[in-house]
Amino acid sequence: MDPILQIQNLTKKYPGVLALDNVSFDIERGSVHCLLGENGAGKSTLIKILTGAQVRTDGMILMNRKPIDAHTTKEARELGISTLFQELNIVDQLTVEENLSLGMEPMKFGFFTKNTELERMVGALKHMEPSIDPKQLVSKLSVAKKQMVEIVKAVETKAEVIIMDEPTAALSEGETKRLFEIIDQLKQNSVTVIYISHRLEEVFDIGDSVTVLRDGCHIATKKISEVESKAELIRMILGKTVVETYTPRAVDRTTPFIEARNISNDKLNDVSFDIYKGEIAGFYGLVGAGKTELANVLFGLDAYKGNLRINGAEARYASASEAVENGITLAPEERRSQGLFTMLSIRKNIVSMNMKKISKNGIINASAIKRVSGEYVERLNVATDTDEKEVGFLSGGNQQKVVFAKCLNSEADIFLLDEPTRGVDVGAKEEIHNIIKQLADEGRTCLVFSSELPEVLSCCDRIFLMHEGELMTIIDNALDIDGDEIIHIVAGGDA
Amino acid sequence: MNKLNINLKEVSWRSAVKNVYVFGILAIFIIVFTAISPRFIGGPSLAYIIQNAAPLLVVALPATLLMISGNIDLSVGSIVACAGVIMAMLSREGMAAWLAVLIVAVIGMGVGWINGLLVSGLKINSVIATLVMNYVLLGVAKMLCGDTIPYVKGVQDDFSFIGRSKIEGWPVAIFFVIAAIAIFVILQKKSALGKYSFAIGGNRDASTLAGLNTGRMVWILYLIVGIAAGIGGCLMASNQGIGNALSGSGFELDVIIAILIGGTSWAGGEGSVVRTIVGVFILTVLTIGLNMAGVPSFYQFIVKGGVLIAAVYLDKIVKEKISA
Numbered sequence: 001m002d003p004i005l006q007i008q009n010l011t012k013k014y015p016g017v018l019a020l021d022n023v024s025f026d027i028e029r030g031s032v033h034c035l036l037g038e039n040g041a042g043k044s045t046l047i048k049i050l051t052g053a054q055v056r057t058d059g060m061i062l063m064n065r066k067p068i069d070a071h072t073t074k075e076a077r078e079l080g081i082s083t084l085f086q087e088l089n090i091v092d093q094l095t096v097e098e099n100l101s102l103g104m105e106p107m108k109f110g111f112f113t114k115n116t117e118l119e120r121m122v123g124a125l126k127h128m129e130p131s132i133d134p135k136q137l138v139s140k141l142s143v144a145k146k147q148m149v150e151i152v153k154a155v156e157t158k159a160e161v162i163i164m165d166e167p168t169a170a171l172s173e174g175e176t177k178r179l180f181e182i183i184d185q186l187k188q189n190s191v192t193v194i195y196i197s198h199r200l201e202e203v204f205d206i207g208d209s210v211t212v213l214r215d216g217c218h219i220a221t222k223k224i225s226e227v228e229s230k231a232e233l234i235r236m237i238l239g240k241t242v243v244e245t246y247t248p249r250a251v252d253r254t255t256p257f258i259e260a261r262n263i264s265n266d267k268l269n270d271v272s273f274d275i276y277k278g279e280i281a282g283f284y285g286l287v288g289a290g291k292t293e294l295a296n297v298l299f300g301l302d303a304y305k306g307n308l309r310i311n312g313a314e315a316r317y318a319s320a321s322e323a324v325e326n327g328i329t330l331a332p333e334e335r336r337s338q339g340l341f342t343m344l345s346i347r348k349n350i351v352s353m354n355m356k357k358i359s360k361n362g363i364i365n366a367s368a369i370k371r372v373s374g375e376y377v378e379r380l381n382v383a384t385d386t387d388e389k390e391v392g393f394l395s396g397g398n399q400q401k402v403v404f405a406k407c408l409n410s411e412a413d414i415f416l417l418d419e420p421t422r423g424v425d426v427g428a429k430e431e432i433h434n435i436i437k438q439l440a441d442e443g444r445t446c447l448v449f450s451s452e453l454p455e456v457l458s459c460c461d462r463i464f465l466m467h468e469g470e471l472m473t474i475i476d477n478a479l480d481i482d483g484d485e486i487i488h489i490v491a492g493g494d495a
Numbered sequence: 496m497n498k499l500n501i502n503l504k505e506v507s508w509r510s511a512v513k514n515v516y517v518f519g520i521l522a523i524f525i526i527v528f529t530a531i532s533p534r535f536i537g538g539p540s541l542a543y544i545i546q547n548a549a550p551l552l553v554v555a556l557p558a559t560l561l562m563i564s565g566n567i568d569l570s571v572g573s574i575v576a577c578a579g580v581i582m583a584m585l586s587r588e589g590m591a592a593w594l595a596v597l598i599v600a601v602i603g604m605g606v607g608w609i610n611g612l613l614v615s616g617l618k619i620n621s622v623i624a625t626l627v628m629n630y631v632l633l634g635v636a637k638m639l640c641g642d643t644i645p646y647v648k649g650v651q652d653d654f655s656f657i658g659r660s661k662i663e664g665w666p667v668a669i670f671f672v673i674a675a676i677a678i679f680v681i682l683q684k685k686s687a688l689g690k691y692s693f694a695i696g697g698n699r700d701a702s703t704l705a706g707l708n709t710g711r712m713v714w715i716l717y718l719i720v721g722i723a724a725g726i727g728g729c730l731m732a733s734n735q736g737i738g739n740a741l742s743g744s745g746f747e748l749d750v751i752i753a754i755l756i757g758g759t760s761w762a763g764g765e766g767s768v769v770r771t772i773v774g775v776f777i778l779t780v781l782t783i784g785l786n787m788a789g790v791p792s793f794y795q796f797i798v799k800g801g802v803l804i805a806a807v808y809l810d811k812i813v814k815e816k817i818s819a
Contacts, residue, residue, distance in 0.1 A: 073704055074703065074704060074706065077704070089698070089700060089701040089704050090698065090701055091693070091694045091697040091698040091701050091702065091764070092697055092698065092764070093693050093694075093696075093697035093698075093764040093765055094690075094693060094694055094697060098690065098694070102694055102701075102702065102705040102707070103702070103705030103706035103707045104705075104706070105687065107687050110686050110687050110688060111685055111686050111687065112685075112686075112687055112690070
């Protein structure tokens with residue numbers, strides 16, 4: 001055992017959330033170490049601390065048995081830790097060659113001199129991917145090829161550890177295979193790879209060992225050869241798969257309320273379904289499955305081919321404001337940046353979607369605002385001493401309640417809820433789920449778009465499984481549902 | 496194979512359009528003004544156009560590099576005004592013009608250093624920092640002129656040499672134009688600073704991660720723009736024969752218009768010094784042409800504004816068509 005990185009009692013606290021709780025494990029030199037966990041399990045926090053993008057609250061990181069403490073990505077890189085972020089760090093406007101040598105060009109009097117290193121790097125790139133012309137602009141390359149340019153740069157700058165954050169998310173099958181060959185080469189050169197992915201097969205394909213995180217805690221670190229099956233991994237990732245909170249609800253399934261037929265655009269492929277009034281429909285899939293894109297189509301944000309009827313009338317909205325007028329509302333995935341006016345008070349946020357209710361002849365009535373807002377704060381149990389508090393100061397759960405109040409106040413009867421409990425702590429999650437059930441009981445139709453399986457299992461009547469823009473299958477929720485089977489389907493297996 | 500050939504042709508045709516369409520606009524302007532006023536082609540000699548274009552050109556070329564890096568300098572108008580006033584004052588005291596230009600260039604560099612301090616050192620948004628500097632320096636220029644009149648007269652004979660004189664039929668200003676073009680085309684295409692400007696403007700985070708000292712690069716670009724604005728101010732004052740504190744008003748906009756007509760991206764990362772040269776001449780020909788056609792100066796502002804909007808819109812269309 002020769003660990004290159006030793007993570008010891010690592011803890012990270014955000015206000016209100018414990019993102020990493022006393023996590024310890026070792027990463028062996030020259031291995032491919034996979035990091036698994038659901039959204040919010042603490043993977044990205046761990047990566048951010050390793051790369052210097054975040055500062056830890058407590059604990060230690062040893063590299064080559066010496067404590068390290070990187071405060072910027074650049075410092076981490078100088079220590080030998082390179083990261084392939086999902087958001088690529090490459091200059092589109094420069095050529096491949098210029099990107100490879102950027103920042104390392106030898107020069108004299110401010111002019112570049114002959115770069116012998118560059119020839120070596122271009123050679124390495126040619127070896128890895130002969131089809132990339134070093135003189136071409138990076139903006140013309142596919143994501144996979146941009147990634148390869150970054151990998152070459154990372155490797156050739158003597159990185160000992162390369163962190164890959166969902167590198168295959170945007171890659172085709174062939175490109176993924178190519179990437180795995182490259183990872184193999186890296187291993188042979190005793191470079192360590194920390195590999196993050198939602199695709200479990202990949203872990204078995206290339207991983208040497210695996211660490212699973214759940215709710216900020218370290219669940220296990222195992223050699224892949226000691227992992228019995230995919231099901232075992234899934235059990236570790238999800239913890240308890242049996243969900244006790246779901247109680248079947250009576251939904252009248254005679255006339256469909258939302259009818260989608262052959263919805264397609266560049267992110268969606270031939271999606272058809274019916275949803276009934278008062279139903280909670282859970283759309284579950286991994287990142288990139290097309291959930292947000294489907295919500296955008298329903299909300300009039302994205303164009304589509306196919307047919308969409310709501311309550312019998314064609315619903316092809318040219319804009320979100322048209323969708324709102326037709327009784328649809330969206331609680332977006334990015335709550336702080338898209339769902340709320342964080343610098344305004346709770347009160348002002350709640351009334352923001354329905355000015356008619358609080359104004360007369362274009363003049364806003366302050367006491368009406370107070371009345372409307374007070375009503376919702378009480379009804380949704382927003383924990384605050386005053387509704388004049390800035391929304392930015394609230395916890396995630398309370399912020400989401402304000403978003404719900406805002407949507408409710410728009411008098412919508414269709415609620416599109418994109419990742420409704422992301423960044424919300426466990427107790428508040430249940431409260432949010434209860435609010436969703438309450439909305440549905442009152443006859444509103446809720447579409448929950450989630451990448452958390454326990455979420456759809458605990459509050460949705462039917463679960464719509466999505467994979468790469470396609471609706472794979474629809475299943476009725478029940479207590480004895482097989483979580484492993486669901487994961488198998490959304491990971492691209494046969495339905 | 497056949498298909499590939501066609502595609503290649505298509506691509507090169509498209510990039511050719513991207514590079515030469517600004518020249519087309521320039522040609523159209525020259526033809527239009529010749530049609531309106533037949534004196535245009537014969538009347539204002541090339542020398543006249545160059546003398547008028549020189550201050551703008553000298554400043555717009557380094558400002559193009561600055562904009563490619565994702566920054567802007569709105570203080571150049573007032574630097575030009577201050578430069579002209581200071582040069583005139585030095586000349587009035589009996590200093591030789593060439594020495595005065597040298598001193599003013601150093602002062603311009605100092606102003607550029609302050610701009611760099613504000614933007615790279617104190618991390619103030621470049622639009623705000625240099626807009627404020629423009630305001631401050633306008634005050635300085637007026638202060639230098641004294642409280643009665645906004646200009647400085649009583650200069651030596653050699654004051655007009657660089658801006659208005661000719662040597663064997665060649666305007667002296669053309670040497671500044673040629674030098675500026677040579678320096679900045681080489682800087683853009685060959686130097687580290689030029690290449691890094693594209694990298695910084697294209698993706699600042701990636702550049703920083705690659706180990707570039709992005710702040711220092713931008714600071715140096717401000718220094719260069721400052722020096723150029725000092726020299727540009729001397730050219731303008733010399734051409735007008737006085738140091739005028741108001742001569743720089745609107746100059747910063749002319750610089751931006753010329754750069755944008757040349758298709759340099761406002762957001763940084765893309766652009767070309769060569770096409771800015773064309774932009775400068777389009778703007779200069781337009782101004783001279785409108786003057787010759789007898790259009791009052793207040794209409795000229797309106798026309799220039801329209802040209803800018805048209806140019807930026809056309810550039811957007813051309814870029815969309817090419818990338819389509």
